[in-house]
Amino acid sequence: MRVLLVDLPARDGIVSKDTVVGGYGSRLLPFSRVTTVIGALKRRMHDVPSVQLAYIAGILAQYGHDVVWSRGETPPADIAIVLSSLVDHKHEAAWADEARARGIRTGFVGLTASKMPELFRDHADFLIMGEPEAAVQRLARGAELQGDCVSEAIDDLDALPFPRWEFSLTARPRFALPGAGRPYGGGIPLLASRGCPEFCTYCPHRILAGYRARSVGNILEELEALCRGFKRPYVIFRDPLFSVDRDRAMALADGIRSRGLDLRFECETRIDRLDPELLDALHGAGLRAMSFGVESVSGDILKKVGRRPTPEAQHRLIINHCRQKGIATAAFYVLGFPHDDWASIAATIDYSIDLGSSAAQFKLLTPYPGTPLWKQLGPKVFEKDWQKFDGFTPTFEHPSLSARELKFLLGAAYTRFYMRPSWLADWGRVCTPAARQAFHRMDVPVARRHAREELSLMRRAVTC
Numbered sequence: 001m002r003v004l005l006v007d008l009p010a011r012d013g014i015v016s017k018d019t020v021v022g023g024y025g026s027r028l029l030p031f032s033r034v035t036t037v038i039g040a041l042k043r044r045m046h047d048v049p050s051v052q053l054a055y056i057a058g059i060l061a062q063y064g065h066d067v068v069w070s071r072g073e074t075p076p077a078d079i080a081i082v083l084s085s086l087v088d089h090k091h092e093a094a095w096a097d098e099a100r101a102r103g104i105r106t107g108f109v110g111l112t113a114s115k116m117p118e119l120f121r122d123h124a125d126f127l128i129m130g131e132p133e134a135a136v137q138r139l140a141r142g143a144e145l146q147g148d149c150v151s152e153a154i155d156d157l158d159a160l161p162f163p164r165w166e167f168s169l170t171a172r173p174r175f176a177l178p179g180a181g182r183p184y185g186g187g188i189p190l191l192a193s194r195g196c197p198e199f200c201t202y203c204p205h206r207i208l209a210g211y212r213a214r215s216v217g218n219i220l221e222e223l224e225a226l227c228r229g230f231k232r233p234y235v236i237f238r239d240p241l242f243s244v245d246r247d248r249a250m251a252l253a254d255g256i257r258s259r260g261l262d263l264r265f266e267c268e269t270r271i272d273r274l275d276p277e278l279l280d281a282l283h284g285a286g287l288r289a290m291s292f293g294v295e296s297v298s299g300d301i302l303k304k305v306g307r308r309p310t311p312e313a314q315h316r317l318i319i320n321h322c323r324q325k326g327i328a329t330a331a332f333y334v335l336g337f338p339h340d341d342w343a344s345i346a347a348t349i350d351y352s353i354d355l356g357s358s359a360a361q362f363k364l365l366t367p368y369p370g371t372p373l374w375k376q377l378g379p380k381v382f383e384k385d386w387q388k389f390d391g392f393t394p395t396f397e398h399p400s401l402s403a404r405e406l407k408f409l410l411g412a413a414y415t416r417f418y419m420r421p422s423w424l425a426d427w428g429r430v431c432t433p434a435a436r437q438a439f440h441r442m443d444v445p446v447a448r449r450h451a452r453e454e455l456s457l458m459r460r461a462v463t464c
């Protein structure tokens, strides 16, 4: 059997799919000078191949089937499996229509096909609902997939074959970008665990299946295989909460070092699941960048969406330690929680600057189908186009901020974070207190200018 694995690049904006936003994906349509520059960088650094499709490739190859990757091409095949997303579902459905017209049986995988099958049913012969491996194993053994196919989550992740990569997808030209951890050209994604044991009500990472982790030995074997296949690979751990188990993270770092694996990697985690000793061990094993959610400066606002706040001292300890070690840090923020107002969002933007991570990502709160937040805010959702659930578009009636105000605050967050002299010190990991203070003094007239521009556009500056 010849199977086409289809990961379509979107036509508009900078789109990330696969495990991003749990599988719903995100789309940045640049809306300011700063987001235009960020978008240009993201286009090459964040367009990494799909690890979900690579797992499917591994299973099909195990059973002797022929696998072909597609970025939109339609070579002859018996079956096509298309990676679904919310932000680009119309394009994916249109591609499936064409493939079926050419006689290729076509199905969809991913969170969106699983939770919003109505978007794909008229365009598919089958939908794989759930994590795909169990259904793909049935397909590989000769079963015909038809209609809605429930695919049970695999408890023992070590039992799965490793993701199988096509060389052309992962061997793109890569070069280090000064200050950035991830190289220009991206890296190879790896899932050391799936799901998340936390309870943030807005998070789509918890929808499809519960938290499960692979054994350290199994992960090390995959890393060894990557080091055999690629020269000094850059590995992107796509676990939503990489260091939830400190002993396991420490054992992984020790294993990478003791096996002499020559690789670099990045991961995403909660900042309260880190400490300097663990960071030192991970850095010694190749950690060069890490990302974490700060979300909001207000602990009360976070508690109302089920998120455990992290003490400010811990934020500062970890970010300062990363700066000293030369590890790039990216902090995530969410603007527009139900209890946010203008002042709390302005305070969050101030806090993002004060913390001094190398990069920051600001998004608007989005109620994704399948989350507890969706149940809570469903009646207030006014956006009818699912593709606009992209993380940057207002989608529901906020109790105290208009859609225009939210979009304005989002733009101001990016401008204020990146357009200031001290960001150069943060990006360049300047550690000397005197030098950092000098940069922050230079921020003062720049912040006044931002306030003047904000007043001219909105009659209100982004101050708390």
Ligand code: SF4
Binding pocket: 196, 197, 198, 199, 200, 203, 204, 205, 206, 240, 241, 270, 293, 307
């Ligand atoms: S910590 Fe919260 S936001 Fe992060 S992956 Fe887990 S549930 Fe989602």
